[in-house]
Amino acid sequence: MGQFQIKRLVEMNIGGVDVSFTNSSLFMLIVIAAITLFLTFSMRGRAMVPGRMQSIAELSYEFIANMLKENVGSEGRKFFPFIFSVFMFVLFANLIGMIPYSFTVTSHIVVTFALALTVFILVTIVGILRHGVKFLTLFAPSGVPVFLMPILVPIEVISYFVRPISLSVRLFANMLAGHALLKVFGAFVVGLGWLGGWLPLTFIVGLTGLEFLVAFLQAYVFAILSCLYLNDAIHLHH
Amino acid sequence: MPQLNIADFPPQLVWLAISFVILYIMMAKVAVPRISEVLESRQDRIARDLDEAKRLSEESDKAKAEYEAALEEARSKAHGMVTELKSELAKEQAASQADLEAKLAEKAKAAEASIASAKEAALANVRSIAGDAAKQQ
Numbered sequence: 614m615g616q617f618q619i620k621r622l623v624e625m626n627i628g629g630v631d632v633s634f635t636n637s638s639l640f641m642l643i644v645i646a647a648i649t650l651f652l653t654f655s656m657r658g659r660a661m662v663p664g665r666m667q668s669i670a671e672l673s674y675e676f677i678a679n680m681l682k683e684n685v686g687s688e689g690r691k692f693f694p695f696i697f698s699v700f701m702f703v704l705f706a707n708l709i710g711m712i713p714y715s716f717t718v719t720s721h722i723v724v725t726f727a728l729a730l731t732v733f734i735l736v737t738i739v740g741i742l743r744h745g746v747k748f749l750t751l752f753a754p755s756g757v758p759v760f761l762m763p764i765l766v767p768i769e770v771i772s773y774f775v776r777p778i779s780l781s782v783r784l785f786a787n788m789l790a791g792h793a794l795l796k797v798f799g800a801f802v803v804g805l806g807w808l809g810g811w812l813p814l815t816f817i818v819g820l821t822g823l824e825f826l827v828a829f830l831q832a833y834v835f836a837i838l839s840c841l842y843l844n845d846a847i848h849l850h851h
Numbered sequence: 852m853p854q855l856n857i858a859d860f861p862p863q864l865v866w867l868a869i870s871f872v873i874l875y876i877m878m879a880k881v882a883v884p885r886i887s888e889v890l891e892s893r894q895d896r897i898a899r900d901l902d903e904a905k906r907l908s909e910e911s912d913k914a915k916a917e918y919e920a921a922l923e924e925a926r927s928k929a930h931g932m933v934t935e936l937k938s939e940l941a942k943e944q945a946a947s948q949a950d951l952e953a954k955l956a957e958k959a960k961a962a963e964a965s966i967a968s969a970k971e972a973a974l975a976n977v978r979s980i981a982g983d984a985a986k987q988q
Contacts, residue, residue: 614852619859631861638866645874652882659889661896667889674886694879702874718867721853723860727867789854 616792617720637724640716644705652701673701677836684840688847695735696843699728700836707788707828711821719831720788722781729781732839740846751849780838787831791824 623634655666663671677697681689689696703719710717718724740748752769753762798820801813853859 617853619853619856619863621862625862630865631858632865633862635859635862635866637863638870641866641870645870645877648874649877649882652878653885656882656885656889659885659892661893663889671886671890674883674890694875694883697883698871698875698878701878702871721859721863723854723863724867727864728871731871785854 614793614796616716616796617789619721636716637718637721640706640709640718644702644709644718647709648701648705680837680840684837685844685847689840689843692739692843696836696839699732699839700832703728703784703835704829704832707832708825710788710792711824711828717788717792719784720792722785725781725785726777728835729777729784732780732842733777736839736842736846739843740849743847744849748846748849751845776838776842780835784831784835787827791820791827795820795824 618636620636621633622636622639625632625634651666652670655664655670658664658667660667674697677700678693681693681696685692706718709715710720740751744750752766752773754765754769757765795817798813798817802810802817804810805813
């Protein structure tokens with residue numbers, strides 16, 4: 614589990630809070646630098662007919678723009694920079710974590726939970742600002758017999774507040790399990806040596822491909838669930 | 852598991868907040884406007900080109916219709932000229948035929964007349980010769 618170890622590169626302490634610059638911090642900065650450089654550098658030509666890099670940048674933009682349009686509608690437009698940032702952050706953190714000897718920012722539950730909680734709080738504030746007290750009807754679906762309400766309302770409330778946990782655990786567990794599995798099979802390769810190491814090695818090659826898919830898929834799932842939560846808060850329909 | 856070490860939570864949270872805020876600002880102020888600007892200008896360009904293409908196609912349709920109308924007119928004019936010419940020729944031919952017939956009829960009449968007078972003269976001669984012959988005997 615050495616790959617998940619937090620190492621303090623620069624010890625810092627402000628007002629009793631440990632704000633040390635760790636390997637995790639380093640990779641967070643690498644992630645945001647990579648995103649910013651990629652998006653600004655690929656778009657620097659502002660070409661009418663896009664090249665390869667510009668196409669990728671435009672595709673990622675349109676991917677999230679369409680996701681918002683389909684799941685939230687036109688009211689979702691002003692949340693585009695936020696959802697786009699979340700998607701790009703998770704995607705690049707996952708992908709950069711695939712580089713050997715790097716650190717996967719999203720393999721730490723505290724990071725994914727903080728991201729999920731940010732989404733959750735934002736969505737809740739949006740819902741309350743838009744609908745006020747009516748926002749609470751989100752927990753009491755219309756058209757349900759009154760005698761079912763005592764059962765249904767607690768279920769709805771719990772499922773609402775479980776959202777940040779499910780959102781963060783899904784991402785964290787996927788990244789953790791993938792990396793741990795690669796590590797385990799890597800240990801098999803070394804353990805079985807020249808004679809028996811080939812089978813786990815082939816497995817690692819396949820698993821690495823799968824992990825790239827998971828890296829993208831989890832970023833997609835994180836973004837689309839954020840969109841769905843946003844839609845619930847804006848439209849309240851059930 | 853290093854993920855459960857609570858002492859590691861504060862530095863991660865602080866740096867996550869710092870980097871995510873920077874990322875959000877970079878996306879909202881730089882990257883997103885830049886990409887949307889390019890996409891919009893492309894959209895405009897495509898719309899403009901489509902309009903231009905539509906205009907040109909309408910123009911070419913109009914030119915084609917004009918050309919066909921002109922062709923039709925020329926064709927009908929030529930047809931009219933041909934029929935006119937034909938009828939004129941027929942008239943002329945009929946006139947010259949009638950003229951010829953009249954001339955021929957006149958000539959035939961004159962010839963008949965001259966034949967008749969020649970016959971008369973010959974008969975007269977015959978009579979006078981016969982009278983002379985009778986006198987001499």
